[in-house]
Amino acid sequence: MxxxxxxxxxxxxxxxxxxxxxxxTSVSDTLNEPLLEKHNQYDGYSELKYRTRKQDITDGRKGKCQCWTYFLSQSISHWAHWIANVVFGFRALVRRFFHQPTTGHxxxxxxxxxxxxxxxxxxxxxxxxxxxxxxxxxxxxxxxxxxxxxxxxxxxxxxxxxxxxxxxxxxxxxxxxxxxxxxxxxxxxxxxxxxxxxxxxxxxxxxxxxxxxxxxxxxxxxxxxxxxxxxxxxxxxxxxxxxxxxxxxxxxxxxxxxxxxxxxxxxxxxxxxxxxxxxxxxxxxxxxxxxxxxxxxxxxxxxxxxxxxxxxxxxxxxxxxx
Structure with missing residues (x-):
């Protein structure tokens, strides 16, 4: 019974x-962040802006004060960009180090x-x-x-x-x-x-x-x-x-x-x-x-x-x- x-x-x-x-979230999903793509676009834009601004200064169309302002802003932008890269890179490293991949089964x-x-x-x-x-x-x-x-x-x-x-x-x-x-x-x-x-x-x-x-x-x-x-x-x-x-x-x-x-x-x-x-x-x-x-x-x-x-x-x- x-x-x-x-x-x-x-x-x-x-x-x-x-x-x-x-x-x-799988390993591939975690690491598939388009940060590099964004950074490349940002870098290209900054380079173009830098060349244009430099040419303006060379031609004498901008004053000395604007020149110092420009270089100061460029320095700030450069360091901000560098710090962002460090932060994002560290976060990605932490994810990769601590993330346990799922088993195939x-x-x-x-x-x-x-x-x-x-x-x-x-x-x-x-x-x-x-x-x-x-x-x-x-x-x-x-x-x-x-x-x-x-x-x-x-x-x-x-x-x-x-x-x-x-x-x-x-x-x-x-x-x-x-x-x-x-x-x-x-x-x-x-x-x-x-x-x-x-x-x-x-x-x-x-x-x-x-x-x-x-x-x-x-x-x-x-x-x-x-x-x-x-x-x-x-x-x-x-x-x-x-x-x-x-x-x-x-x-x-x-x-x-x-x-x-x-x-x-x-x-x-x-x-x-x-x-x-x-x-x-x-x-x-x-x-x-x-x-x-x-x-x-x-x-x-x-x-x-x-x-x-x-x-x-x-x-x-x-x-x-x-």
Whole structure:
């Protein structure tokens, strides 16, 4: 009954609910100021005026008093112009120095927040970033062993295939060599799948074998979907954007302070949400990206709820089974 209630709650949440529309000025917009163009026009005009005035003086049509007045005004104008250049140049330099460029994956209109990390958050975020920076290396013995471990967790009673075998397709890899599918999520996406299998084996089993609900004739591939979920979470949480992050990223940092494995746990929740939304919308393979986006929206909404102090407080966490 609890699981059904949660499913209804997920279905009722509007996927297209609007985000904060406070857009930030991009780097190109900030630096695209026509100051140089204006200065060039001003300089040309001053030069023409100077030459005309100088010629007038040479011809004797102006008096000595006017000559001194002219040179005094020219000096004042020159220094005012110089000071303006210094001020504008300094302002532009400050903007360029302090402006943080937005990441390529930022959603247009999504508000970004400057945050100050406490020592524990900084340490754990640093560890997480080190993990996500590790690509899958098919030549690494540790990475090969991790891939074999995933097979044993998925098919404990079956013989372990070679690292290149058509049997890997049964797990949801796109080809006979799983190492070619890790580009989006790196080695951490394999760690996430192993974490799901070890900590929520029942959910892992049901997701892998598509045991819940009425399935589509053309299902999403389990393993590749897992890699895409890792990539989606990295984007959603702005894990590579320095000290300016999305609202979801700032909420997540509080949860990371409570549990160092918050990312892996959130991954498990995300996978479960994705499968439920897949069933609710009766989606097929070609609609996978749409379901992944709606999964992201659902996670963002749950992270923003009041009273969420850990991943286990998220409503969808209750859908996972050990």
């Amino acid at each position: 609890a699981a059904k209630a949660i499913r209804r709650r997920i279905r009722d949440v509007g996927v297209d609910e609007g985000r904060d529309e406070d857009e930030e 930022q959603i247009k209109g999504e508000k970004r927040i400057s945050i100050i990390l406490n020592p524990l958050q900084e340490e754990r975020l640093g560890n997480l970033r080190q993990r996500l920076d590790v690509p899958f290396n098919s030549s690494s013995v540790n990475h090969q062993d991790a891939l074999r471990e995933l097979w044993k967790l998925a098919y404990p009673n079956r013989e372990l295939p070679s690292l290149k075998s058509e049997l890997w397709k049964e797990m949801g890899w796109q080809g006979s060599d799983p190492s070619t599918d890790f580009r989006a999520g790196g080695f951490m996406s394999l760690e996430n799948l192993i974490y799901l299998a070890k900590n929520y084996p029942n959910s892992f089993w049901r997701l892998l074998h598509k045991q819940d609900g009425r399935r589509a004739a053309w299902e999403y591939p389990f393993a590749v979907a897992g890699v895409n979920i890792t990539h989606m979470l990295i984007q959603m949480l702005d894990l590579q954007s320095g000290n300016r992050t999305s609202r979801s990223g700032s909420y997540f940092l509080k949860l990371l302070e409570e549990d160092e494995m918050a990312f892996d746990m959130l991954y498990c929740v995300a996978f479960q949400i994705l499968d439920i939304q897949w069933l609710e919308k009766r989606a097929t393979y070609m609609e996978f990206n749409e379901i992944l986006k709606s999964t992201r929206v659902q996670l963002e909404q749950e992270l923003s709820l009041e009273g969420i102090s850990s991943i286990k407080d998220l409503p969808s966490y209750k859908l996972l089974s050990v």
